[in-house]
Amino acid sequence: xxxxxxxxxxxxxxxxxxxxxxxxxxxxxxxxxxxxxxxxxxxxxxxxxxxxxxxxxxxxxxxxxxxxxxxxxxxxxxxxxxxxxxxxxxxxxxxxxxxxxxxxxxxxxxxxxxxxxxxxxxxxxxxxxxxxxxxxxxxxxxxxxxxxxxxxxxxxxxxxxxxxxxxxxxxxxxxxxxxxxxxxxxxxxxxxxxxx
Numbered sequence: 001x002x003x004x005x006x007x008x009x010x011x012x013x014x015x016x017x018x019x020x021x022x023x024x025x026x027x028x029x030x031x032x033x034x035x036x037x038x039x040x041x042x043x044x045x046x047x048x049x050x051x052x053x054x055x056x057x058x059x060x061x062x063x064x065x066x067x068x069x070x071x072x073x074x075x076x077x078x079x080x081x082x083x084x085x086x087x088x089x090x091x092x093x094x095x096x097x098x099x100x101x102x103x104x105x106x107x108x109x110x111x112x113x114x115x116x117x118x119x120x121x122x123x124x125x126x127x128x129x130x131x132x133x134x135x136x137x138x139x140x141x142x143x144x145x146x147x148x149x150x151x152x153x154x155x156x157x158x159x160x161x162x163x164x165x166x167x168x169x170x171x172x173x174x175x176x177x178x179x180x181x182x183x184x185x186x187x188x189x190x191x192x193x194x195x196x
Contacts, residue, residue, distance in 0.1 A: 004042045006032040011049045012057040012098075019101030020050055021108055047115045051123060053098065061091040065131035069138070077136075077144040078193050084132060085162050085185035092166030093176055129155050146196060154192065161188050
């Protein structure tokens with residue numbers, strides 16, 4: 001690994017244990033084995049590090065959704081949705097320990113939200129909803145969903161259920177069992193798509 005990757009890996013460890021709000025760039029640099037100056041050669045601030053951790057150290061929910069939107073859709077929208085649900089549950093379960101401290105104060109949340117918009121206006125918790133709704137809109141237009149299906153509502157229902165399940169998994173302290181997560185994803189999608 002190189003300096004940048006070491007810093008991201010160290011940041012992921014620290015943010016998982018201490019949360020985003022309590023993690024400092026000095027602490028991250030020290031844990032990675034570098035000076036804080038070396039950290040700033042690769043990142044402007046902690047927000048950029050946080051976004052890199054989300055993109056590179058956690059299950060690739062946004063990456064999967066972007067891929068679904070860029071490829072020719074398969075025949076089986078349900079199979080795609082099961083893959084999305086499985087990845088979303090894993091992503092949200094991994095993200096809770098990192099991101100929950102962002103909500104520790106309204107001022108901190110506002111500052112984080114403002115900086116996030118400066119770094120990447122498309123980033124943030126609504127991005128997966130937009131990406132999934134876009135995929136579902138395309139699937140509906142190609143006949144893969146019922147004509148009256150509401151892509152925005154379907155995306156919100158599926159990702160909201162995944163978020164809730166991930167919260168419960170994380171709250172209970174249970175490790176993610178791949179087979180159980182896949183079975184849960186299949187049940188959520190099966191219920192959502194019943195009658196198609």
